[in-house]
Amino acid sequence: MANKDKKNTFSSTPILDQVNDPNDLKFLEIDNLEQLSSEIRSDMIDSVSKTGGHLGAGLGVVELAVAIHYVFDTPDDKLIWDVGHQAYPHKILTSRRNKMSTLRKSKGISGFTKRSESIYDPFGAGHSSTSISAALGMAVARDRLGKFNNVIAVIGDGAMSAGMAYEAINNAGALKTNLLVILNDNDMSIAPAVGGLSNYLSNVVSSRPFNNVREIAKQMVNLFPKEIGETAKRAENIARNFLGNSEGTIFSQMGMNYLGPIDGHDIKSMVKILENLKNGSHEKPMLLHVVTEKGRGHPFSKGSHEKYHAVSEFNVITGDTVKAVSNAPTYTNVFSETLCKIAEKDKRIMAITAAMPSGTGLNKFAEKYEDRFFDVGIAEQHAVTFAAGMASEGLKPFVVIYSTFLQRAYDQVIHDVVIQKLPVRFMLDRAGFVGADGATHAGSFDLAYLCCLPDVVVMAPSDEAELANMVLTSSRYSDGPIFCRYPRGEGEGVDIKQSPDIIEIGKGRIVRKGKDLAIFALGTRVGVALKVADNLLAEGRSITVADARFAKPIDTELLQDLWKNHSKLIIIEEGSAGGFSSHCLHFLSSKGVLNNGNKEIRCLTMPDYFQDHASQNEQLAKAGLDVVGVTNTIKQILPLSKLSNDMAVK
Numbered sequence: 001m002a003n004k005d006k007k008n009t010f011s012s013t014p015i016l017d018q019v020n021d022p023n024d025l026k027f028l029e030i031d032n033l034e035q036l037s038s039e040i041r042s043d044m045i046d047s048v049s050k051t052g053g054h055l056g057a058g059l060g061v062v063e064l065a066v067a068i069h070y071v072f073d074t075p076d077d078k079l080i081w082d083v084g085h086q087a088y089p090h091k092i093l094t095s096r097r098n099k100m101s102t103l104r105k106s107k108g109i110s111g112f113t114k115r116s117e118s119i120y121d122p123f124g125a126g127h128s129s130t131s132i133s134a135a136l137g138m139a140v141a142r143d144r145l146g147k148f149n150n151v152i153a154v155i156g157d158g159a160m161s162a163g164m165a166y167e168a169i170n171n172a173g174a175l176k177t178n179l180l181v182i183l184n185d186n187d188m189s190i191a192p193a194v195g196g197l198s199n200y201l202s203n204v205v206s207s208r209p210f211n212n213v214r215e216i217a218k219q220m221v222n223l224f225p226k227e228i229g230e231t232a233k234r235a236e237n238i239a240r241n242f243l244g245n246s247e248g249t250i251f252s253q254m255g256m257n258y259l260g261p262i263d264g265h266d267i268k269s270m271v272k273i274l275e276n277l278k279n280g281s282h283e284k285p286m287l288l289h290v291v292t293e294k295g296r297g298h299p300f301s302k303g304s305h306e307k308y309h310a311v312s313e314f315n316v317i318t319g320d321t322v323k324a325v326s327n328a329p330t331y332t333n334v335f336s337e338t339l340c341k342i343a344e345k346d347k348r349i350m351a352i353t354a355a356m357p358s359g360t361g362l363n364k365f366a367e368k369y370e371d372r373f374f375d376v377g378i379a380e381q382h383a384v385t386f387a388a389g390m391a392s393e394g395l396k397p398f399v400v401i402y403s404t405f406l407q408r409a410y411d412q413v414i415h416d417v418v419i420q421k422l423p424v425r426f427m428l429d430r431a432g433f434v435g436a437d438g439a440t441h442a443g444s445f446d447l448a449y450l451c452c453l454p455d456v457v458v459m460a461p462s463d464e465a466e467l468a469n470m471v472l473t474s475s476r477y478s479d480g481p482i483f484c485r486y487p488r489g490e491g492e493g494v495d496i497k498q499s500p501d502i503i504e505i506g507k508g509r510i511v512r513k514g515k516d517l518a519i520f521a522l523g524t525r526v527g528v529a530l531k532v533a534d535n536l537l538a539e540g541r542s543i544t545v546a547d548a549r550f551a552k553p554i555d556t557e558l559l560q561d562l563w564k565n566h567s568k569l570i571i572i573e574e575g576s577a578g579g580f581s582s583h584c585l586h587f588l589s590s591k592g593v594l595n596n597g598n599k600e601i602r603c604l605t606m607p608d609y610f611q612d613h614a615s616q617n618e619q620l621a622k623a624g625l626d627v628v629g630v631t632n633t634i635k636q637i638l639p640l641s642k643l644s645n646d647m648a649v650k
Contacts, residue, residue: 022069047100056295058088063267065089071274082131082155084112094120104436106614126440129162161377173255179285186294260289328493334464336361338471360400384412391422403428403443421480431485432574438613447579457482458551460523464491468500506553514542518566525572551580
């Protein structure tokens, strides 16, 4: 039976219950799509209230997701969602609705698009601004292979602040291949929405093979309402403004056809425009500008920021978040409060973030020192070199960024900061495992890619009091770049001094003395090592625990003493192989002291594979970096006959 013969055969039950995949959408009348969108929005809010997740962006693109899947033939037509924050409605429509309760949980579905998860996810995305490049690559592959499918990239206005997006647009304009880029403008408002008139004009223009703005303007005179169309010049001016001014939009200047802005919640207009674009013949890539409301239909209070990005579990009726109560402050808050205190006395301190003021805690800094705070957008490369320029003139810039995102600016770190020995202070939040956001957001590699750089300082606090000390130490250090990496989540619950201490660069400390075995731990693994030592002390074993404090420069004197005075040494870090422990081994090897058959050394790092989303505790357990995992390692290298089975887990 043809699709048109099966249209309108759905019963009065919820439409969403009868849509299992995009093919089912083809049997719906266009009048059903608004109700379907409403049901998807409610379903998504209910699911995320139980799991937490990136709610705001997805709520804003419900109608857009429905319209795209209604018009295009996915998965043959390739649909790439930038970042993946926007993709929850897409997941519901592509056979994953019954898995939304597992969102971001161990063995559940990812919070981002993921190639291994679904044939409807042609490209994985956790970091932003990659969609146009990937889509262009797919379009070129299609052309080379003689195929005729469509390729659609959906990118948010925030992601459009990254240089990579414009590099891709520039390349797409030069290649002149059939590619549709949909700009989801939900915050920046590059151009204001003009409502029904703009939607109407978009439909007209997308349905006709006009060659240029002037031709469109001339032929559209009679399409305007009478009061507007009385003069050809006025009509032409409106048409020019709609498609770009006389010089053209930045997108048209880069070789793309521009269309919009249109109302992203007017689903009937969007369907008509997308159908025109799907069936039309385009000599240039097309950019369709869609204006949406981020967090549309959210259950929170009007002034709530939760609607805009990520949320923890919440009560769907009241909108109140459901979160475990902890007396310990988060590392992020400790950093933020400490920096604010220091900045009160030191006017040279500046704070820079790349579109993450709340996530990094810099929103508090911005409230107090607006003229010293800079949010550069999703532009990590610029953030680093921008800070380098400040440092070269005597200011004290703090670049505050998630560990995983600094990867995007590695060349700038080396070329613009490290080689020139500029005193830029880098505070790397979310170092180590991050839990539900999974592999794309884990701060796995910073120790490996930073410790190999000459003349840098890399610190990691063992608790929140140590973090406060390291923030102050960073502010006073002026001999070159200094990095401090700290984890997501709450601290250890220790007291923080009103006035932090300055730490001597490159000096660790002994926090527990023993004789049977030594643990040289970095960062929050110190707390785990102390718990292991407490447990084993009850079983008759004496364990030394040392806090490295610095991954670079390593406290080599402390390291040699640990190796010299213990028959067994374990080095622990919450980072990939190739980082802190590798440099410790390299040092001991260069001293020729490793060739001793009576001694043994073990390195505990993150595993050599990408761990999927789960809780942080689950990820640490799987990596063997929790109390049980460290105890098991000690069991392998020490005769622990006194240990109970509960303590030494197989």
